Amino acid sequence: MYWLTSEDSARLIRQKNYPVAADTPLAIMVISDRISAFDCIWHGENGLNGVPGKGAALNAISNHWFSLFKQHGLADSHILDIPHPLVWIVQKARPVKIEAIARQYITGSMWRAYSKGEREFCGITLPEGLKKDQKLPDILITPSTKGILTGLDGVPEADDVNISRADIERHSAAFGFEQASDIDLYETLLKQGFGVISDALAKLDQIFVDTKFEFGYVKDATGQSKLIYMDEVGTPDSSRIWDGASWRSGKIVEQSKEGFRQWLLTNFPEPDILLNKDRMPERAALARDNALPTEVMMDISRTYLGIAEKVIGKKIELSANPKAEIIAVLDKEYGLINR
Known part of the structure; x- marks a missing residue:
């Protein structure tokens, strides 16, 4: 999250006609591919520090639901603008x-x-x-x-x-x-x-x-x-989503992070470390010292992208260089990059 100066916040509110008070603080939120579970950030083998496509999947799903909320006349959200699939411009709440x-x-x-x-x-x-x-x-x-x-x-x-x-x-x-x-x-x-x-x-x-x-x-x-x-x-981060046909046949197929949580509980010898908040130092050490198998990280990627594409009804195209795209759009269209 990057908080804007009061000058930039006021300028964007005027230029973009955002429906907020003129002195509202604004921020840029950029979502990452990092994966957390049991209050810890986990990483994979071979330097894999996140789940490929996770950030794009989460933003796509949230954007879809917030749009649907607006169509149904529900309350507003903190999001004022979406300059890039991985970026929100938000108001402070x-x-x-x-x-x-x-x-x-x-x-x-x-x-x-x-x-x-x-x-x-x-x-x-x-x-x-x-x-x-x-x-x-x-x-x-x-x-x-x-x-x-x-x-x-x-x-x-x-x-x-x-x-x-x-x-x-x-x-x-x-x-x-x-x-x-x-x-x-x-x-x-x-x-x-x-x-x-x-x-x-x-x-x-x-x-x-x-x-x-x-x-x-x-x-x-x-x-x-x-x-x-x-x-x-x-999103799969904040919700449990099950496949309907599988549930009716007596089987649970998770379309959310819960599958990852269950993998952790099953594959570490002492699940109580992950479930007992009094053992947080041991839990943090597990996350720090264990690089998870690449296939586990890629399985999470398939889960997130799969449910996201099902929800939004189209394929999510992953950028080869999202950082450059984000900098370019925030520079050219919003004047927010200092060079």
């Missing part, structure tokens, strides 16, 4: 300190906890008798903290811990909501976005299993505050 998670199936960490006897998740009680990878009766909203919040009754002082709707209502200002009624709005936007993506994937016989959204506040051109979508949406 004040984030709501919640990972907004929605689940349509019981799998992953929720299933692991359920199978050990847990029935309450974020203040919601699940019924007995659910089976692994089963569709839930309703879409569940299971938020967690974004960052470490201190001094909040009932909220552990740790990153990424589950919270309930009651927790958010008690501490709405601490979580970053401007008014208590925006709690309803964030849940509405989460469900609306989930529904738009789920319906579109269903037409491709893909199942939208669960996802994470993030929200923030920005000011429009008149100075009025509004809640928007931010970060990215509906």
Whole structure:
């Protein structure tokens, strides 16, 4: 991420007629091919520091969903311009300190906890008798903290811990909501976005299993505050997507990062290192000291590009020199390169 000077931000807002307040800070976001899992960055053999095509796939998917959100009249996003397939020009938002998670199936960490006897998740009680990878009766909203919040009754002082709707209502200002009624709005936007993506994937016989959204506040051109979508949406990084035909036949085919997570859990001798946050130093050492097989990295590449091309309906052409392309377009069309 590259924050622009206040002068360049103001100039672009005028020149490009971006629908934001004149003093809004702008930034350039360039997505990379790096792959993270379990809070660590992983690398491959032979100097492979990322997954080929991953960045292009993620941006293509997010751009597609944000465009679809706009067509359906949903809230805006932080993205103001897309000068290159790997680049966004964005407005600065004040984030709501919640990972907004929605689940349509019981799998992953929720299933692991359920199978050990847990029935309450974020203040919601699940019924007995659910089976692994089963569709839930309703879409569940299971938020967690974004960052470490201190001094909040009932909220552990740790990153990424589950919270309930009651927790958010008690501490709405601490979580970053401007008014208590925006709690309803964030849940509405989460469900609306989930529904738009789920319906579109269903037409491709893909199942939208669960996802994470993030929200923030920005000011429009008149100075009025509004809640928007931010970060990215509906990508293999933030969501689980299953192949529909395989699921109906009793087999899970992941179209997301979850397949990579499961490979890590299966191929390292002590999975608890990856699952236990108290063992973070050991986990970091695993990622640092182990170059993953090239075929594993390329398998992730095929997964990401495959679902991206399915979503956008066309092949993604990978550039041989994206850095040069990005510099050229930011120089010639936006005047942002100092030489």
